[in-house]
Amino acid sequence: MNVAVVGGGIAGMEFVRHAFKLPVKITLIEPKPVMVCQALLPELLSDKVDEGSLCIDIEEFCCKTGVEFVRDRAEYIENGLIITEKGKQVEYDAIVLAVGAEINHYGIEGAERTCNVNTLEATLKTKRELNRAEDVIVVGSGITGVEVALELAEIGFKVCLVEYMDRVLPAFSPKVSNFVYKIMKKDGIDVRTSSAVLKVERDGVVTNKGKIFGDVVIWCAGIKPSNFVERLDVPKEEGWIKVDEFLRAGSAFAIGDCAFVKIDGKIATKTALEAEMQAKHVAENIKRILKEERLARYRIRSSIDKPIAMIMLAKNRAILVYKGITVFRPMKLIYKIKKIAIERFLRSFT
Numbered sequence: 001m002n003v004a005v006v007g008g009g010i011a012g013m014e015f016v017r018h019a020f021k022l023p024v025k026i027t028l029i030e031p032k033p034v035m036v037c038q039a040l041l042p043e044l045l046s047d048k049v050d051e052g053s054l055c056i057d058i059e060e061f062c063c064k065t066g067v068e069f070v071r072d073r074a075e076y077i078e079n080g081l082i083i084t085e086k087g088k089q090v091e092y093d094a095i096v097l098a099v100g101a102e103i104n105h106y107g108i109e110g111a112e113r114t115c116n117v118n119t120l121e122a123t124l125k126t127k128r129e130l131n132r133a134e135d136v137i138v139v140g141s142g143i144t145g146v147e148v149a150l151e152l153a154e155i156g157f158k159v160c161l162v163e164y165m166d167r168v169l170p171a172f173s174p175k176v177s178n179f180v181y182k183i184m185k186k187d188g189i190d191v192r193t194s195s196a197v198l199k200v201e202r203d204g205v206v207t208n209k210g211k212i213f214g215d216v217v218i219w220c221a222g223i224k225p226s227n228f229v230e231r232l233d234v235p236k237e238e239g240w241i242k243v244d245e246f247l248r249a250g251s252a253f254a255i256g257d258c259a260f261v262k263i264d265g266k267i268a269t270k271t272a273l274e275a276e277m278q279a280k281h282v283a284e285n286i287k288r289i290l291k292e293e294r295l296a297r298y299r300i301r302s303s304i305d306k307p308i309a310m311i312m313l314a315k316n317r318a319i320l321v322y323k324g325i326t327v328f329r330p331m332k333l334i335y336k337i338k339k340i341a342i343e344r345f346l347r348s349f350t
């Protein structure tokens with residue numbers, strides 16, 4: 001059986017790690033040379049980690065696991081073939097879509113010119129921009145926005161965090177929001193909630209409450225499906241690839257950020273934890289297909305109503321949110337646990 005994996009991020013690479021011993025031929029299509037652990041990108045801004053420590057060389061990993069690496073971007077799928085940007089045609093019997101997501105600027109004027117930390121390249125560019133900055137505006141206070149704001153405050157930037165909703169970390173409980181809000185205030189961050197960014201200008205952002213001046217604007221306000229996903233002829237929900245309880249979308253499997261996973265009324269969060277679990281599950285289901293067994297239902301671990309997250313708060317601090325329970329202390333120990341978990345994950349590819 002030929003299995004094609006489109007996307008070599010956390011989900012795609014984790015799938016390969018679990019599936020390479022199966023009696024299948026795997027082809028991984030990914031334009032980048034490395035898999036990036038995005039969870040560490042905010043700490044790259046503050047030089048707590050270096051580029052090398054958050055990347056895994058895909059070619060090396062593929063060599064070791066006997067997987068064919070096609071270093072190219074999939075453009076579209078037609079008549080059972082994946083066509084890449086450089087014109088290569090990849091045949092497959094089973095396909096695993098793991099293409100992640102793209103930054104969402106919501107069509108706001110000037111927003112495409114802002115910095116972000118969604119990819120390694122973008123984070124390195126943001127770092128260069130910060131060299132000439134004092135005042136930084138972070139737009140969006142999900143986990144990424146909060147982590148970026150606190151990392152930058154720790155290394156001496158004047159940070160203003162702008163959030164559209166009436167509290168920071170709006171996807172979490174008010175208790176979590178209040179706790180993190182107090183930490184941000186204590187660390188000197190100017191937090192502006194209920195503030196909608198209407199326009200981005202060279203010297204700051206215009207909000208519904210007036211202009212905020214800043215040298216650099218870092219966009220952490222959300223993600224959307226990629227153009228590749230837009231072009232796919234598969235079931236969709238809000239533009240994402242809609243999968244069933246076996247993580248299938250039509251004849252394909254989809255995992256990670258590009259998938260909309262709703263099972264028994266619960267919706268999976270777009271997190272590394274879910275990407276890893278879904279990848280492992282699809283490897284298991286491919287094994288079942290080979291053995292002509294029934295597919296196994298997926299069980300969501302981190303859902304939107306009961307998320308699992310470790311939120312880093314700079315200064316070696318983190319908190320743990322585990323399905324409605326929040327562990328606020330000891331923050332340094334929680335931070336250490338998160339770092340160990342990431343290190344272990346990355347080491348599993350070497």
Ligand SMILES: Cc1cc2nc3c(=O)[nH]c(=O)nc-3n(C[C@H](O)[C@H](O)[C@H](O)COP(=O)(O)OP(=O)(O)OC[C@H]3O[C@@H](n4cnc5c(N)ncnc54)[C@H](O)[C@@H]3O)c2cc1C
Nearest residue numbers: 007009010011038039074099100228256257270271272273
């Ligand atoms: C700054 C930041 C911090 C985060 N922190 C955390 C955290 O602390 N904990 C947590 O659980 N989650 C965190 N996340 C979310 C987590 O990183 C993602 O949920 C996870 O990476 C999703 O994995 P994925 O494989 O679906 O997508 P990605 O890891 O983004 O990988 C997608 C891959 O697909 C490739 N690709 C895209 N289009 C194509 C194409 N057409 N053809 C071929 N390849 C393609 C891309 O190049 C990329 O390598 C964070 C995200 C960010 C941005």
